Amino acid sequence: MSVAVIGLGRAGLPLAGVIAESGTYVFGIDIDTEKCDMINSGENPYPDEPDLDQIIEAYGGDVLYATPSCVPDCGVYVVIVPVGLTPDNKPDFKYLEKACRSVGRVLKEDDLVIVETTVPVGTTETLVRGWLEDVSGLRLGDFYLAHSPERIMAGMAVTRLKTFPKIVGGVDSASGLKAHSFYSGFLPDVRLAPDSRTAEFTKIAEGTYRDVNIALANELYVAAATYNIDYHEVRRLANHAFCHLHLAGIGVGGHCVPVYPHFLISDNSIARPELVEHSRVLNDGMIDYWVTRIMFEIDYSPEVKVCIHEIGYRPDTAILTNSRPVVLYHALKGAGVDVYVHDDLFTPEEAESLGLRWIEIEDADFVFNPFTLVMDHA
């Protein structure tokens, strides 16, 4: 048996690599032919995932073969392409539908399809099932279908995949058991959820936990600042086995946490999740707070050269997906602040090409780190 992994992004490629490492032949499917060529020549397209280098070098082009179109006769098809948001914050299924239909075209009896993409509750058993049945002419029961949410973290993808419990839920019990058996072949801790909906909900709940707790941290940070109390000190003192106050910041970036709460918020089949919704608004609103705060700190002067130091979506990363520092840059600029960026993971040219003005730290009058929230006057 071989396995096809559809989507060789930051979650899909590590998964394909770990399966290959276990000795199973993997076809990695990605429309980006340049990326496929890199992988097949043993080169890791995500050099900030250090553990991935040796895996791609060892297996790329051999046990792990990347190709742009879906491959028949694989037995197992794992779909792991992004479901992001439309401009009005509804789930955007276009990549998932395309990937599922491409699987449907090669699907045959007894094949197993697993959705690893984080999706709204019910997506696997309704939309995905429908796309697969529609194209393949098969019916559920002829094939198996399950959901198993990826839980990786960019920069630690391989470690997370190998150490975190893997949750698996089938759209029917035979599918759940089959998917459980598949993952148990190469991962140490596979946990069977009652069904695919529970597996879907679990991943959304996990992301929502982070978003709400970051919102709480932000609300407490603002209150503490008004009291002239250092929130970081509060957090250090408060946290223990039963208390997990999160870091405050300028909002939440990345592919995951700011996206998944909208899968609950936009679902009209459930009561409006007001706490989740309010947390999302609060986190996004931190940009306004920090524009006001920084303008106050620089005495509302358009002469002060303000540098945002670090522009990735989280500390020490060059990934810019939903980067809040970039949003802050544009908000400060819009407010008339003489704003620049600096980041050791970028060149001045790269920053400029992103529409961000570059400055050397020593040339700035005021340096703000959007993660530590430290403000340094020159």
Add this chain to the structure above:
Amino acid sequence: MSVAVIGLGRAGLPLAGVIAESGTYVFGIDIDTEKCDMINSGENPYPDEPDLDQIIEAYGGDVLYATPSCVPDCGVYVVIVPVGLTPDNKPDFKYLEKACRSVGRVLKEDDLVIVETTVPVGTTETLVRGWLEDVSGLRLGDFYLAHSPERIMAGMAVTRLKTFPKIVGGVDSASGLKAHSFYSGFLPDVRLAPDSRTAEFTKIAEGTYRDVNIALANELYVAAATYNIDYHEVRRLANHAFCHLHLAGIGVGGHCVPVYPHFLISDNSIARPELVEHSRVLNDGMIDYWVTRIMFEIDYSPEVKVCIHEIGYRPDTAILTNSRPVVLYHALKGAGVDVYVHDDLFTPEEAESLGLRWIEIEDADFVFNPFTLVMDHA
């Protein structure tokens, strides 16, 4: 040197006991003379605090002497009396003021006063300082004043006190250091906060973390129920080192968690903490959800004998402070449900004296556990 502990409640008595155990003479001050007599005859007034039995037996009436009025010449005065809420959810300082004024009457130069009561931010350096100065005629600097929030949990008071980090913050640095040195004499892990305000805020933040996370659990529970998903299963699958989904329930009871968020909500000196406020409303509103849910489960029949099984503020406790099961009982009764209670920690007579109708489990048609949320039809 001896120590006075003002307030021998569920937090104060264990503290007094642990100090006595360390070999320091402790005067325990409590207006309840009956309780004082019990303690002095070696009897633990809180038998559900098992570790406390042997401490009171060993030291009560001797190294730990309980008395109804404040004692001079103690050197250290620890105030640990309740600050609850007025009917409009403002902090109710009446016991704290009374206790502080009684300390003020015996206060002399170089004495240390410590507030362990959880209080709104700034209380120690403003109200408490004012009461002490007013009555004693001394000025801060003549005496020392610090805040060190109790972090015990009813039923585990002694263990928590001995193992949890003890946070200490002075209203000035000399007070902080003096209080740190005092606690270091009998507790293993004492942590100095920058000031009393930070110590006060830390305790409120800790309680607020729990309230908000229980609100999130409740919101996710309701969504999961609509999806026909078992939230407990979700929680089991989701939780790991970076995810701490809390238990859902019918709201939050007890002396602490439902109270402390109001110390932020009612403070007009800070921006309205909407997330904290919404969480409080959401948790209180779970009673409505469960009335509706239970009525649905019993098919809206006034004939079905409904039993609420367990009535304490949390599982396995006879403490009724802010008990949500009791609130649920009255709400169901108001909705016309034939409702009863059962709890192994109470007798039928005790329940009846609380205005709660008693039933044996086997005589009920429908049994609801307000903590596990399990509903059993006979």
